[in-house]
Amino acid sequence: MGKTRPHILTIAGFDPSGGAGLLADIKTFEAHKTLGMAVCSALTVQNDVQFAKVDWVSLDDMRQQLQVLHERFTFKVVKIGLIESFEILHAIVSYLKELNPTVKIVCDPVLKASAGFVFHSEVAQQQLEAILSEIFLLTPNWDEVQQLTAQENASEEAVKEGAKYLSQFCHIYLKGGHNADNPGKDFLFPKKTAKQTDQKEHALNPKRTNVEGKHGSGCVFSSALAAHIALEYPLLKACVRAKEYVTRFLASNDSNLGYHRV
Numbered sequence: 001m002g003k004t005r006p007h008i009l010t011i012a013g014f015d016p017s018g019g020a021g022l023l024a025d026i027k028t029f030e031a032h033k034t035l036g037m038a039v040c041s042a043l044t045v046q047n048d049v050q051f052a053k054v055d056w057v058s059l060d061d062m063r064q065q066l067q068v069l070h071e072r073f074t075f076k077v078v079k080i081g082l083i084e085s086f087e088i089l090h091a092i093v094s095y096l097k098e099l100n101p102t103v104k105i106v107c108d109p110v111l112k113a114s115a116g117f118v119f120h121s122e123v124a125q126q127q128l129e130a131i132l133s134e135i136f137l138l139t140p141n142w143d144e145v146q147q148l149t150a151q152e153n154a155s156e157e158a159v160k161e162g163a164k165y166l167s168q169f170c171h172i173y174l175k176g177g178h179n180a181d182n183p184g185k186d187f188l189f190p191k192k193t194a195k196q197t198d199q200k201e202h203a204l205n206p207k208r209t210n211v212e213g214k215h216g217s218g219c220v221f222s223s224a225l226a227a228h229i230a231l232e233y234p235l236l237k238a239c240v241r242a243k244e245y246v247t248r249f250l251a252s253n254d255s256n257l258g259y260h261r262v
Contacts, residue, residue, distance in 0.1 A: 006231060007074060008029050008078070010038045011039045012025055012079070012082055017047045019215035020215055020216030021219060024220055024223065027260045028224050029227055032227035039062055039066055041082055042055065049256060059091055059092070066099065074100060075103060076103070076104065076230045077103070077105075079222055080093070080107045081108050081222070082110040083110075087127070090127060094134065104137075105134070106138075108138075109138060111143075111147055128148060133170070137170055137173060137225070138170055140163070145162045148166065156182065160201070163187065168192050169191070184206030187203055190202075204243050208250075212254050214250050216257075224245040227242075228242055
């Protein structure tokens with residue numbers, strides 16, 4: 001009889017192509033030998049290169065999905081992807097903490113689909129900070145940090161300063177795929193405590209450059225990271241292993257949809 005797998009949950013959109021959203025998350029969870037479950041936040045009409053529309057699942061329906069799962073299962077980690085608004089995100093995060101105060105929430109802030117559909121154009125600063133204070137880790141890319149910190153066409157140092165600012169509230173993993181100066185160079189900013197006078201950041205450099213861009217790579221990275229956290233890896237090691245996994249995913253073929261394998 002094999003080792004019992006930790007339960008892990010994704011709250012994300014349904015992408016019919018399977019490249020992003022909850023289907024990609026479940027594939028990633030399975031590859032990491034965790035027992036994945038999913039709550040649907042949106043039904044999208046898209047493929048790997050085209051995004052047509054989204055129909056949002058109501059907050060009440062998402063709560064009912066969560067409630068019935070929590071009657072049977074305890075989740076160490078919950079990964080959150082596409083959500084209709086920051087108001088809905090805040091409500092979901094608060095409900096998750098109500099169901100399980102010790103849950104670790106990994107949030108991938110899907111502010112813009114890769115096909116160009118904008119979901120959130122304005123960010124309320126106080127609401128953002130309240131959300132971040134309740135989650136464990138945020139995984140924004142270069143562009144998302146600029147949007148979350150009201151920057152535009154910022155330098156590498158300015159974006160890093162924005163990520164440092166956000167790390168007052170939770171751990172921040174800054175994905176570097178959109179970094180024009182150093183493509184693929186990521187940074188981990190552990191949550192800054194009140195006693196810290198200086199904060200140590202961790203740079204994670206790409207080990208391969210011969211990789212093809214993939215639909216849903218951000219979803220795959222954040223779910224791989226969530227899986228490693230559920231498997232109780234220390235945070236930095238979890239980040240390193242998740243980056244290695246998504247690198248193999250990106251290099252798995254030359255199409256827009258990657259293969260999942262450990």
